[in-house]
Amino acid sequence: MCNLKRQLLAGPYLLWMAGFILLPVIMIFYYAFTTTSGHFTLLNISSIFASIHLKSLLLSLKLALICTGVCLLLSYPLAMILNGMKEKSQGFIVFIFILPMWMNFMLRILAWKLLLSNNGVINTLLEALGLPGLDILNTPSAVVFCMVYDFLPFMILPIYNAMSRIEDDILEAARDLGAGTVTIFFKIIVPLTMPGVVSGITMVFVPALTSFAISDLLGGGKVLLIGNVIEQAFMQEYNWNLGSGLSLVLMVFVIASMALMSAKGEEGGAGVW
Amino acid sequence: MKLKKIMLCLLAGLFLSVPFAGCGSKSSENTLTVLDYGKYLDPEAIEMFEEETGITVDYEEYITPENMYTKYRAGAIDYDLICTSDYMIEKLIQEEEVLELDYGNIPLSENIDPVYFDFSKSFDPENKYTIPYFFGTVGILYNKDMVDESKVDSWKILWDEDYSGQIIMADSVRDSFMVALKILGYSLNTTDEAELKEAQDLLLKQKPLVYSYLVDEAQDEMISENAAMAVVYSGEAGYALEFNDKLAFSVPEEGSNMWIDSWFIPKSAKHKENAEKFLDFLCREDISMMNFDYVYYATPNKKTKASLDLELQENSTIFPPAEILNNCEVLKPLDDEVTMKINLLWKEVKAAD
């Protein structure tokens, strides 16, 4: 009885979700399946197979996968180091990674643009050291670079969280039973941090797949991601039906790949923070 | 139980109503909603207008004319006054979305040099919808140290492999097709599919040489010498020249595009009177001067121009001379079908490897 009453507390949230999550998604569906004059059509959806759209989707996928991979490679050792530091307060570490977000992300990307440009600080420095210049601005590499920069905290935090929850007793018990460092790592640490890794991958892969601002600013107009195609359809071409159709495809794509991920990790998106 | 449910509903209702409370109250007041290009009007001028008239100005910005069209067509905001480029105004006039101006309410519009009203006739044939705000051409901004100056009189230099990776191309459909079409000797308003395809082939051929496709950021890249040349609007070139004296500007001999950005009152206007007051205010000599200083594009206001330093008046980068203007075409709107086609061709260029 008491349980039922408590469940009702979710009521306002449910109402809110119906109004501002479900209804907008329905709007997307509506636009996706109609023409400008309101007739039913499948053209908006099937246009994902048009060569440019398919190409940009594949490029987005490729960049998002690279970005996720790099983030994972960077974050895992980092989380282990942080965990080993016997930090005073877990909150502090979390905040250190969130703190950069208090500087507007577009300004930070702009700063990278300055740093990476032909005559920017990094290239001047490299030149002074007699090293070859880093010529990545306006290429997909620059876009990946900044995606990694922007999304890295979303990978570090869940992994670090999962890692800090592993109790020392377990590790000690393993050691007492004669397990080596390598065995402990693969048999205990990796499996126990899996949920964190899964959350991290989700939190990085999705925004990387759908981002449009980063490629807009750092791609020099030469990197056309699926996000850019959608944004252009909406904001430049005034073709909301096409934009909705492509958004829908993207949405299905994201949800499918996430379902695949969470089938592997038990808890999926929960316990991220 | 029941009571709790009611409470919850009330609570939810409260949440829902709070955000909306702020919306409705403003619409009937003495306001003016203006839509303009980004950084195209000195914010201080707006403050002055608010002080002088007591009208509250909601000032909204956009990036490209296509972007403006979407914002207007979305219909979620009732704009009273819009500034945009020639071909987009013509499109809106054709769609009957533009209201006639009552020039009697804008006496200071006589400050505008009639020459530019004549130019405006290409999109506003009877001069009844618009007031010119700024104008200019499109050309090549280049770095004298990095580029062979004997070649900049032709768009072809943008296809010169010696400058591979140092060329900044315009990131807008119409401007980049303009360049290609001009090289081929076609009109920049062509609707001929074969001609457009030819232009696309040319742009595809150019892509490997391009450093980046940019609109307004090109000036910064040129100032910091990250690239050798860029396709830019004349006004931006004038701005860039101020910061780096190695830069120079040229409008190629094949001809180019002359653009006029003008103000008009759209059908959605709820405060036409205020909009006309604001237009009159913009034509005033001191305000026009403030905006010229702020934007640094060529002003059609003859009083403002006359009060500038002679050196500035004769600056051919900012104020394109007549012989250049006469070699230029004004963009025309394309019908929906051609627009879709050219958009697709452009997207293919952008997505190419």
Add this chain to the structure above:
Amino acid sequence: MVKKSAQRIYLSLIFLFLYLPILVLMVLSFNDSKTRVQWGGFTLKWYQNLFSSSSIMEAFWTTLAISLASALISTLLGMLAALGIDAMRKRNQAVMIGATNIPLLNADIVTGLSMMLLFVRFTRLGMGTVLIAHITFNIPYVILNVLPKLKQSSRTAYEAALDLGATPLYAFFKIVWPQIRPGVFSGFLMAMTMSLDDFSITYFTKGAGIHTLSTMIYTEMRKGIRPEMYALSTILFLLALALLLFMNFGPSARKAETRQ
């Protein structure tokens, strides 16, 4: 020893990576040149101009108001929702959590656009629509922060309190609240941070003349950002840093630690 220093170097490199652009922006805020690509000497004038620039200050207050209001409302809604979800059966819980994840999983651009489609159809865009949109994408962060704390907390203590005659509200504040407080707090902070940093969703749902710092920067991006913006960002960043240091090393933080 070698391992230790290797770790140190790795850590420093990551921090350099994260904070280098911020350093650049701070330097830019002292740059006496109108264009960001040239160094024109040291100046403090952007800081002086900042406070007299009404458009930037207005955007700043709008940003602050929206993120505070949306964080507060979404924390309240999200906390209630978490309590409710926690009481549900496993199966319903999974459904609810899945649904909660939708805005997180959805592209920012799709969330923003879908809301725009809704608002355009039924109302006018204004400040209210931005607030609604922000609350919507903030709630999931709160729920996902609070729910794990609820799962960790023991249900028995709460039930025991009820059995002993405590009112649910009293039992909640005495027993449940202290256990979920860190989650609620970090949820609030997450929500606020997300809201502060958001661009896409605000961009699509805002009305005329309303600017948050993000949208203002985006429109200025093309033609050069006013240097006052760098000054403001620097101030904001330093404030956040000070707050963070205070929370972790200030008097109250120490007390909390000893209690742990």
